[in-house]
Amino acid sequence: MTVVRAAITQTTWTGDKESMIAKHEGFARQAAEQGAQIICFQELFYGPYFGITEDAKYYAYAEPADGPTVQRFVALATELNMVMVLPIYEEDQPGVYYNTAVVVDSDGTILGKYRKHHIPHLEKFWEKFYFRPGNLGYPVFKTAVGPVGVYICYDRHFPEGWRELGLNGAQIVFNPNATKPGLSNRLWEIEQPAAAAANGYFVAAPNRVGKEDNEYGDAAVTFYGTSQFVDPRGNYVGELGSGEHEEVLVRDLDLGMIREVRDQWQFYRDRRPDSYAAITAP
Numbered sequence: 037m038t039v040v041r042a043a044i045t046q047t048t049w050t051g052d053k054e055s056m057i058a059k060h061e062g063f064a065r066q067a068a069e070q071g072a073q074i075i076c077f078q079e080l081f082y083g084p085y086f087g088i089t090e091d092a093k094y095y096a097y098a099e100p101a102d103g104p105t106v107q108r109f110v111a112l113a114t115e116l117n118m119v120m121v122l123p124i125y126e127e128d129q130p131g132v133y134y135n136t137a138v139v140v141d142s143d144g145t146i147l148g149k150y151r152k153h154h155i156p157h158l159e160k161f162w163e164k165f166y167f168r169p170g171n172l173g174y175p176v177f178k179t180a181v182g183p184v185g186v187y188i189c190y191d192r193h194f195p196e197g198w199r200e201l202g203l204n205g206a207q208i209v210f211n212p213n214a215t216k217p218g219l220s221n222r223l224w225e226i227e228q229p230a231a232a233a234a235n236g237y238f239v240a241a242p243n244r245v246g247k248e249d250n251e252y253g254d255a256a257v258t259f260y261g262t263s264q265f266v267d268p269r270g271n272y273v274g275e276l277g278s279g280e281h282e283e284v285l286v287r288d289l290d291l292g293m294i295r296e297v298r299d300q301w302q303f304y305r306d307r308r309p310d311s312y313a314a315i316t317a318p
Contacts (some may be wrong), residue, residue, distance in 0.1 A: 038182070038291040038292060039084050039288050039289065039290050039291070040073055040074065040181045040208070040288070040289045040291060041070070041071050041072050041074075041183060041286060041287070042071035042072060042073065042074045042075070042181075042208065042238075042240055042265070042286070042287055042288075042289055043063075043067035043070070043074070043075040043076075043240035043284055043285065043287075044075070044077075044210070044240050044241070044263050044265070044277075044284075044285050045060065045067075045075070045077050045078065045079070045242055045263075045283070045285070046062045046078055046242055046243055046244060046245045046261045046263045046278070046282060046283050046285075047059060047060075047063075047244070047245060047246070047257070047282035047283075048244060048245055048246030048247065048313055049083070049084040049085070049250060049251055049252070050250075051251070053082050053083060053097070056082045056083065057082050057105060057108065059107075059157075060077055060081055060109075060189050061080065061108070062107075063075070063077070063182050063284050063318055065112075065116065065204070066115060066284050067116055067118070067155055067284055067286055068116040068191075068200070068318075070284075070286045071286070072118065072286050072295045073117075073118060073119060073142070073180070073181045073209075074119035074120070074121070074179065074181050074184070074210060075090045075109035075118060075119070075120055075121070075135075076116065076120075076121035076123075076186075076210040076240060076242055077121070077122060077123055077242060078122075078123065078214065078242045078243060078244050078263075078318050079123045079135070079188060079212040079213050079244070080097075080123060080124070080125055080135070080214065081122070081123050081124070081172055082097075082098075082105055082214070083097045083125065084251040085248065085257075085259070086108075086157055086166065087156075087160065087161050087162055087163045087165075087214070087245060087301040088161070088162070088255060088256070088257055089160075089252065090162045090250060091164065093126070093143065094125075094166065095133065096192055097125045098126060098127035098133045099125065099126065099273065100127055100128075100205045101124070101126050101136060101138050101146075101149050102135055102146060102191065103127075104139050105122075105124060105142070106122055106124065106146070109122055109140060109146065109255040110144045110146065113140045113141070113142060113144050114142075114144035114307060115141060116143055116195040117142045118227055119139070119142050119179045119180055120139075121138075121139055121140075121186060121210045121212070122137060122138045122139075123135075123136070123137045123188065123212040124137070124138060125139075125166070125208075126149070126151070126263070127182075128254050128285055131184060132168060133166060133167055133168065133220070134151040134152065134153035134167055134168055134287070135151065135155070135163070135166070135167045135169060135170075135189075135267040136149050136150065136151050136152070136170075137149060137150045137186040137191075137210070137212065138192065139173075139177040139179065139184060139186065141179050141180055142179070142181075142205055143180070143228065145260065147177040147178070148175055148177055149169060149172065149175075149186070149231075150170070150172065150174070150175060150185070150187075151169075151170030152156065152167065152169075152170050152185040152188035152189045152191055152265075153170040153191055153197060154169070154190050154193070154194050154197075155167050155169050155190070157189045160216070160257055161190070161202065161250055162271040163190070165195040172203050172213055173200075173202070174187075174197055174200035174204055176204040176205045176206045178199060179270040181208075182207045182208065182291060183205045184206065184207070184208050184210065185201035185204065185206030185208070185209040185210070186209065186210050186211070186212075187209055187210075187211045188189075188211065188212055188213075189211070189212065189213045189214060189215065190289050191211070191230065192211050192213075192223075192227050192231065192241075192300075193227065193231075195231065195234070196251050196315060198234070198235055199234070199235060199300050200270050201235070202235035202236065202237055202304070203283060203304075204242075206235075206237055207237050207238065207241075207291055207294055208237065208238045208289065208291075209231075209235075209237060209238070209239050209240070210233075210239075210240050210241075210242075211228065211240070211241040212241075213241060213243040213244065214243070214244045214259060215243050215244070215259060215260065216257040216258060216259050216260065217257075217258065217260055220227065220242050221260075224243075224260075224262065224298055228241050228264060228266045229271070229272075230270065231266075231267050232267060232269075232270050233269060233270030234270065234303065235268075235303070236268045236294055236303065236304070237265075237299045238265065238268060238273075238291075238294075239265070239267055239290045240264075240266075240287075241263060241264050241265075241266075241267040241292040242263045242285075243248050243259060243260065243261055243262060243277070243307060244259035244261070245260065245261030245262050245263075245277070245278065245279070245280065245281065245283070246258065246259060246261070246280065246281075246282070247259075259282065260279050261277050261279050261281070261283070262276045262278070262279050263276070263283070263285055263290065264276050264277065264285075265285070266288045266297075267289070267293060267294070268293050268294050268297040270282065273287045273289065274287045
């Protein structure tokens, strides 16, 4: 039996980047004190969720995937001996930006990155103004705690990527979010459990929480938190996170359940990719 102690976090925008970074460094230390071996932060963790507006000033939050913020957490990962999933605003080159998660191993090695594939352009989710669609596939990273994949926020509405991560060997998939009330409420309840059960792996979904009116005033949205871990049977692991307050959730994930569930439900054996022609049609 291999048990991984994992952590996810949820908070709201403090008002400035440096205090946001410091807050997340504190979250990592708090998780480490509880024995966590891996941690994932919320989507675009060191800034506000700027997708609610279209404003070029937020391009200044973009950094290289090995830039100063990531390097701070590389040092912290090494110190704490903890794997870290860091959802950042990535600058590939001036004017070319991605919604990205960088995966850092427990020895500080940058294992790689995932770029969000599916980019919404909806009311107060004007992300096409900020991000190009991901172009690095669905990598699975061989971390100190096992094979880890990442899927980001709006991605979760697309089952094809969840399955790609499973086929690529993921045992835990982190899905960092900035999700608010409205159309998503019911989907937030069902999508992570459905993905975990359909693919026979663990899902961990951190979400922002609270109202970022210190940045957007009356235009601000209220993120509903309720961050969650889900097991390969589609059941929550422990309680959901708060719907109102910042929180660090730490849960034990028994990776032995993956083999048990897949032996009972032979979804990988019985799938029929030869018959799914319409899925990949343009």
